[in-house]
Amino acid sequence: MKTGSNHHLRLVVALLATATCSFAQAPGGYNNQPAQQMQPGSMPPGGMPPAELPRPGSVNYVQGQVSAAGQPLTLQSVGHFALQPGQALDTANDGYVEVLLTPGAFLRVGPDSQLSVTAVGLADTRINLVRGNALVEVDQLISGTHLEVTLASTSVDMLKKGLYGFTAIPPGLRVFDGKADVVGLTNHDDVGKSDQVLLVDNPKLKKSGFDENQAKQDPLYVWSAARSRAESDQNKLVAQNSAGYYPVGDGWFWDPYANFYGFWGPGLFYSPFGFAFYGGFYPGFYHGFYGGFPHGAYGEGHAFVGIHGNGVSGGFRGGGFHGGGGGRR
Numbered sequence: 001m002k003t004g005s006n007h008h009l010r011l012v013v014a015l016l017a018t019a020t021c022s023f024a025q026a027p028g029g030y031n032n033q034p035a036q037q038m039q040p041g042s043m044p045p046g047g048m049p050p051a052e053l054p055r056p057g058s059v060n061y062v063q064g065q066v067s068a069a070g071q072p073l074t075l076q077s078v079g080h081f082a083l084q085p086g087q088a089l090d091t092a093n094d095g096y097v098e099v100l101l102t103p104g105a106f107l108r109v110g111p112d113s114q115l116s117v118t119a120v121g122l123a124d125t126r127i128n129l130v131r132g133n134a135l136v137e138v139d140q141l142i143s144g145t146h147l148e149v150t151l152a153s154t155s156v157d158m159l160k161k162g163l164y165g166f167t168a169i170p171p172g173l174r175v176f177d178g179k180a181d182v183v184g185l186t187n188h189d190d191v192g193k194s195d196q197v198l199l200v201d202n203p204k205l206k207k208s209g210f211d212e213n214q215a216k217q218d219p220l221y222v223w224s225a226a227r228s229r230a231e232s233d234q235n236k237l238v239a240q241n242s243a244g245y246y247p248v249g250d251g252w253f254w255d256p257y258a259n260f261y262g263f264w265g266p267g268l269f270y271s272p273f274g275f276a277f278y279g280g281f282y283p284g285f286y287h288g289f290y291g292g293f294p295h296g297a298y299g300e301g302h303a304f305v306g307i308h309g310n311g312v313s314g315g316f317r318g319g320g321f322h323g324g325g326g327g328r329r
Contacts, residue, residue, distance in 0.1 A: 050079030054252040054261045057083035057120040058100040061227060061260055064111070065092035073097065078260050088116045091132065096223050101125050103251035104140025104263055105147060108227060109133075110220035113168070118150070126150065129168045135224045136164045137272060138178060140251065140265050154199045157181040162193070163272035165215070171199040174210055177272045225273045232275035234262040239278040 054060075059073055059081045066073045069087040083089060083099065091097060091113045099107040102125055109115060113132020119125060126148040127134075136149065138161045147158040151171035158164055162178015173182060174196040182191050182205050189205045191197050196210045215221065234255045238245050245253050245262075252261045265279035 050254070054079075054100050055082060055120065056101050056122065056125045057117055058261070059083070059097060060100050060106070061096075061098035063096040063223075064094035066090070066095045066097045075259065079254070083117045083120065085117055085120060088114060088130075090114045096220070098227055098260075100252070100261060101136070101147060102140075102142065102145050104138065104142075104265055106137045106139075106224075106227070106231075108135045108137070108220065108224045110135075110218075110223070129166050131168050133168070133218075133220055134166045135220055136166070137224065137228060138162055138164070139263065139269065139271050139277065151199060153185055155183045156191075157183065159190070161272075165218075165221070173197050173199075174215060176212065176215070228271045228273040229275050230258065230260075231262055232271065232277055234258055234260075235264060235277045238262065238264065 058079070059068070059077050062073050062075055062077060066089070068081065068083060068089045073081060089097065089099070089109065091109055091111055093111050095109075095111055095113075097109050099109070101107050102122055105125075107127065110133045113134065114130040115132075115134065116128050116130065117126065118128055122142075123144060124146045126146075128150045134149070136147070136158065138147065138158055141147070141158070141161050149156045149158075149164070149166050151166060151168060151173070154171065156164070156166070156173050158178065158180050160179040163176040164178060164180060165174040165176065166172070173180065173191060175191050175193055177193050179190060179192050182189055182197055182199075184199070184203065184205055186203055187205055189197075189207070191205075191207055194209060194212060195207045197205050197207050199205075234257075237257075238253065238255075245255060251263055251265060253264055255262045263277065265277055267279040269277050269279060271277065
């Protein structure tokens, strides 16, 4: 018993030592400036997270001329503006915008486009594309979540993780990866990977293939791939260096170096564009949340460490240590 207790104590000490060590690195990625090295207790360049926590409809990146609800949106709108039901989002001929949907799902809108949201919620998010084109990247789809895009009189329910492309004129859907249920006036059918369905004069929703190599040359696809890579880069930085990053619930974290919300999923996965995302629980990630700043600066407690997948988890909250069992999630 004594030998087992000593072994457990050494493991706890090792985990706590891991959690209290962080190494600041300059983030790479899409249109970001190199970050300065962080010292424990110092404030990152972007400061604390915005007061508005991310939710479906939150604007996460803006390029060019974009407006919503009659007001222009800029990079300064990120973290401070979220679409409400009935509000219209418009892009000019140079405009691109990224909008957060449910955790792990990103809506990206191309130039000369217009859409509105008819419902925004963690369980039910619906978008009506009026003009132009849009892509939806779904890296995580929580069971019971309803993600829908409406094109004219047809609705598209995204059923699996994947990448979905939408055009308003003529109305159509391309599934680069994943599976969607297309519901028309008189019929519905599932559309899977590498299939498309055009919704004009097609009451039976007949599917066909499409040239993926050509489709991937589309400017919105290229821009979306760059954004997905930026999110992946920031996700990796959190795994390498917890200082200055703020978990804000539902899988999102505020990235003060890039000034947008990043995503931390339930486990290691790859986006439909092929970029890696870390997930689960990384030792020291919450150190930046609880321990990177003075006690009480953002939340109660000091540090939390854990490793899911090898049966070890634990933390200090209110002065107590809680050990994990030996099972996998």
